[in-house]
Amino acid sequence: MATLKDVARIAEVSPSTASRILHGGAIRVSSETRARVERVARDMAYRANNSARSLRTRVTRTLGILLSDSQNPVYAQMIVGANEAAAEHGYSLLMMSARDDARRAAFLEMVAEDRADGLILADAGLDCSWVEKLRFTGAPFVLVNHPGPEGSASVMMDDARGAAMAIAHLIEQGHREIAYLSAPLSTDVGRRRLAATREVLGRHGIALPDRRWFECGFAGEGAAAAVDRLLWHKEPITAIATGGIVAAMVAIKALLQRGVSVPEQVSVVSFHDNPFAQYMTPGITAVRMPLEEVGRLAVVHVLDLIEGAEPRAVIVTDPPPVLVSRQSVARREVEV
Numbered sequence: 001m002a003t004l005k006d007v008a009r010i011a012e013v014s015p016s017t018a019s020r021i022l023h024g025g026a027i028r029v030s031s032e033t034r035a036r037v038e039r040v041a042r043d044m045a046y047r048a049n050n051s052a053r054s055l056r057t058r059v060t061r062t063l064g065i066l067l068s069d070s071q072n073p074v075y076a077q078m079i080v081g082a083n084e085a086a087a088e089h090g091y092s093l094l095m096m097s098a099r100d101d102a103r104r105a106a107f108l109e110m111v112a113e114d115r116a117d118g119l120i121l122a123d124a125g126l127d128c129s130w131v132e133k134l135r136f137t138g139a140p141f142v143l144v145n146h147p148g149p150e151g152s153a154s155v156m157m158d159d160a161r162g163a164a165m166a167i168a169h170l171i172e173q174g175h176r177e178i179a180y181l182s183a184p185l186s187t188d189v190g191r192r193r194l195a196a197t198r199e200v201l202g203r204h205g206i207a208l209p210d211r212r213w214f215e216c217g218f219a220g221e222g223a224a225a226a227v228d229r230l231l232w233h234k235e236p237i238t239a240i241a242t243g244g245i246v247a248a249m250v251a252i253k254a255l256l257q258r259g260v261s262v263p264e265q266v267s268v269v270s271f272h273d274n275p276f277a278q279y280m281t282p283g284i285t286a287v288r289m290p291l292e293e294v295g296r297l298a299v300v301h302v303l304d305l306i307e308g309a310e311p312r313a314v315i316v317t318d319p320p321p322v323l324v325s326r327q328s329v330a331r332r333e334v335e336v
Contacts, residue, residue, distance in 0.1 A: 002044035011040040017138040022046070029138055061091050063302060064116035066107050068124045070097040072218055073274045074245060074291065078122065078144070081295030089303055091117075098123040104130055118302040120144060124187040124218065140305035142298050145189055153311035155298045159189055159271075162287045162321040163196035166241050166269045169285065169323050171204050174332035175239040175267060178206065180213040181226050181251060183243035183271075190215070193243045193271055211235065216243070220250035227254040238332050239267040245274050248284050252328065263330035273324050283326030290319045 008018040013033065021029065021037045040046075063086055067075050079095070086093050094116060098104050104123070108130075110116055119134065119141035131148050134141050143154040170178055180197055183190035194213075201208050212235060214226035223242070230237060242248040248270035252262050260266055262282055270277070273286035293316050305311065 002046045007041050007046050011037045062094050062116045063091050063118050064094050065120040066098050066123045074272050077291035078295035081292030082299050085296040085299035118306050120298045142302045144298050154313045156315045157289050159192040160196040162289050163193040164200045165323050166287045167197050167200040170239045177237045179237045179240045181216045181242040181247045216247045220246040223247040223250035224254040242270045245270045245272040263328050267329040282328045285326045285329040288322045288324050290316050
């Protein structure tokens with residue numbers, strides 16, 4: 001007797017896709033794919049195992065959400081918005097951390113087992129190959145702050161505007177000798193924030209030589225080492241901008257531990273804010289991005305996909321990024 005896996009193999013689709021087509025699950029596929037699966041099932045005299053099917057294709061009222069690192073405080077704000085939107089529509093969130101490919105594979109397995117009705121991908125390190133694997137499953141999914149292939153659904157932040165605001169604030173406060181600790185350049189967000197930083201500095205005639213910018217991880221990896229290199233080479237900097245809030249925290253701690261006062265000697269500004277930034281000593285000046293709204297829209301968007309809506313690429317502009325001024329940036333008089 002032919003099995004669902006046999007049908008999927010001959011029709012060149014995943015078992016999850018074949019199951020949803022043949023058993024009425026939520027899925028968006030081309031008419032050609034649907035016809036091919038149905039034709040193979042007829043030719044192979046496939047008959048569903050109804051008891052097993054009732055377990056596999058039930059509506060779970062659950063959305064899966066994949067995070068780069070569940071311990072990163074930035075995600076906490078996004079999850080607040082996502083949880084509220086999910087609860088309003090009678091859904092719950094199943095969160096998974098994507099620290100490595102093994103965990104990403106486990107997330108795909110969750111899709112194949114029909115344990116979630118839709119997916120939210122807030123994994124900055126997700127590359128195109130993983131996005132294509134998810135598209136192959138036929139499951140509704142939304143990318144968060146990560147542009148996907150044409151036709152993918154996404155909810156994006158205006159990273160360029162936020163990064164520009166951070167650098168512009170330093171310049172407005174009289175700083176010209178600025179170092180930059182970027183988010184990982186292997187990610188789209190890291191590249192966008194660095195490009196915006198360079199653009200604003202260049203517009204004001206301020207250079208960012210290689211010796212003044214360093215790549216750091218989202219968890220602040222490399223920030224302390226970057227501070228050490230700046231101090232070792234006696235770079236005459238008056239300010240540091242970071243591509244993430246954790247890197248700013250690590251950099252401030254490293255500066256203070258090495259006897260450099262913040263902000264009297266070196267000011268620090270961060271991309272992203274979080275509730276803990278105000279309790280740091282000094283409080284961190286940061287650009288607050290609309291993370292809760294991003295989480296809310298991601299849930300609304302994936303629920304629309306489940307109902308059969310077309311994928312859309314959305315950029316969150318309301319509320320806009322906001323510069324939150326605290327004690328980590330001091331005004332510096334410009335020498336003339």
